[in-house]
Amino acid sequence: MALGFTTATATATAATAVFGGLTPYLAQLLVSASGWALIPGVMVAAVALVVLPVCSACPKPHPPVRPARCGSG
Secondary structure, eight states, X not given: OHHHHHHHHXXXXXXXXXXXXXXXXXXXXXXXXXOOTTXXXXXXXXXXXXXXXXXXXXXXXXXXXXXXXXXXX
């Protein structure tokens, strides 16, 4: 189980580094090249459209199991 959390943490850190570091430069480059100020919003919408099917395919968490009560309460 620790490997799963380690992998998820490493993946999240890498994604933050890549998208957080490169996105402002890419957005500025695209706005400068096209002159269209809405490019950053389009970029966010595009990433959301790509991530949405991935999130919907993830397994849903199980509800917590309540322990059985012992005795007559």
